[in-house]
Amino acid sequence: MGARADRSVLLVVCGGIAAYKALELIRRLRENGIRVRTVLTEGGARFVTPLSLQALSGERVFSDLFSLTDESEMGHIALSRSSDLIVVCPATADILARMSAGLADDLATTVLLATDTPVLAAPAMNARMWQHPATQANIATLAARGVAFVGPETGLMACNEHGPGRLAEPDSILAAILARLDGAQPLAGRRALVTAGPTHEPIDPVRYLANRSSGTQGYAIARALAAAGADVTLVSGPTTLPDPQGVHIVRVETARAMLAACMQALPCDIAVCTAAVADWHVDEAPQKIKKTAGQPPPALRLVPNPDILATLSQPSPARPRLVVGFAAETEHVVEHATAKRLRKGCDWIVANDVSPESGIMGGAENEIDLIDAAGCTHWPRLDKTQVAQRLVARITAFFNAPHVDGHTP
Numbered sequence: 001m002g003a004r005a006d007r008s009v010l011l012v013v014c015g016g017i018a019a020y021k022a023l024e025l026i027r028r029l030r031e032n033g034i035r036v037r038t039v040l041t042e043g044g045a046r047f048v049t050p051l052s053l054q055a056l057s058g059e060r061v062f063s064d065l066f067s068l069t070d071e072s073e074m075g076h077i078a079l080s081r082s083s084d085l086i087v088v089c090p091a092t093a094d095i096l097a098r099m100s101a102g103l104a105d106d107l108a109t110t111v112l113l114a115t116d117t118p119v120l121a122a123p124a125m126n127a128r129m130w131q132h133p134a135t136q137a138n139i140a141t142l143a144a145r146g147v148a149f150v151g152p153e154t155g156l157m158a159c160n161e162h163g164p165g166r167l168a169e170p171d172s173i174l175a176a177i178l179a180r181l182d183g184a185q186p187l188a189g190r191r192a193l194v195t196a197g198p199t200h201e202p203i204d205p206v207r208y209l210a211n212r213s214s215g216t217q218g219y220a221i222a223r224a225l226a227a228a229g230a231d232v233t234l235v236s237g238p239t240t241l242p243d244p245q246g247v248h249i250v251r252v253e254t255a256r257a258m259l260a261a262c263m264q265a266l267p268c269d270i271a272v273c274t275a276a277v278a279d280w281h282v283d284e285a286p287q288k289i290k291k292t293a294g295q296p297p298p299a300l301r302l303v304p305n306p307d308i309l310a311t312l313s314q315p316s317p318a319r320p321r322l323v324v325g326f327a328a329e330t331e332h333v334v335e336h337a338t339a340k341r342l343r344k345g346c347d348w349i350v351a352n353d354v355s356p357e358s359g360i361m362g363g364a365e366n367e368i369d370l371i372d373a374a375g376c377t378h379w380p381r382l383d384k385t386q387v388a389q390r391l392v393a394r395i396t397a398f399f400n401a402p403h404v405d406g407h408t409p
């Protein structure tokens, strides 16, 4: 796919010692035929001059929220929507905090609050500031809202300290910008495993135990992960759904076969277990069980099935970086699901209320609570496809957010 000729970036330059690298970034963006307009914060202007930015970008520089000339030519709302991508570089601890809080007390934050354009931030700050729980909480909030990050890198910093917090190199920032402008898929290169549907547990060669799971939610998640560029293996119990396109599907019947197929699909980065796995299988009769006149009906002996989610969640070098389970509950949904997350050892639990009055089981919609180590987030009632897309957005944010050691997972 050829790159569009009219790509444009709004670059927000904040006040950090790394601001001079924004000049190099502008030069590199222009070399790639990308139009660059700049918003310079008050702090940023202490490190680079509007004249340098203007000379390199060939465009006027915006800095004043209340400027009459700026407003008459291009208001801050129009400015916030005038580009394909907003790049905050360097993104200081201060602007990340103000973005996270939703402040709008200067042109940069006003533009960032008013926009629906994707935002990429390149953090740069002292290592202690980066590692501070306040900064980490702000990063997590912004990532969950869809802000993408590049860097920071670990190394020696201007303040002579060593650690995470160095601005990513202009080349890396340029690559991250090009990937977004040219429609790269955010989970490209990631491997994902999804389980879906019910399991069938044979009683004898012609009969089985089953449940009413349709597989709809799991198939939607597999499709959404594939649309985001992940390499997806869907291990599905028996369903009537067609194979989703662009997904490697393995069809199984029993829980034991589902576990074996999941282990075959490792290693992977993401596992999402939506399957309604039977808790037991039957001590199977080798031949069809016969009715015998005058005999009492046969008793079924149930044997526990392996727990696939718990097995995938066990600490091991092959453990997926992110394991997501589902919890269908009929009462005390959040309380039970929170306990289940700990019991199973998974990272997130998607909990839903499957009491008959909710109409969720077998329906097209779902209303969920997402539980992670930080707590619980309630989502409104959504179509199962939208639930899948929203979950994949959270997964993307998880993989895009730089972690406290300065590395993305």
Ligand code: C5P
Pocket: 195, 255, 273, 274, 275, 276, 277, 278, 279, 305, 306, 307, 308, 309, 310, 324, 325, 326, 327, 328, 340
């Ligand atoms: O234990 P419970 O069935 O309530 O847990 C639900 C979660 O555990 C779901 O994510 C389901 O896919 C997973 N699970 C599993 N293997 C089992 C039982 C449940 O992967 N044997």
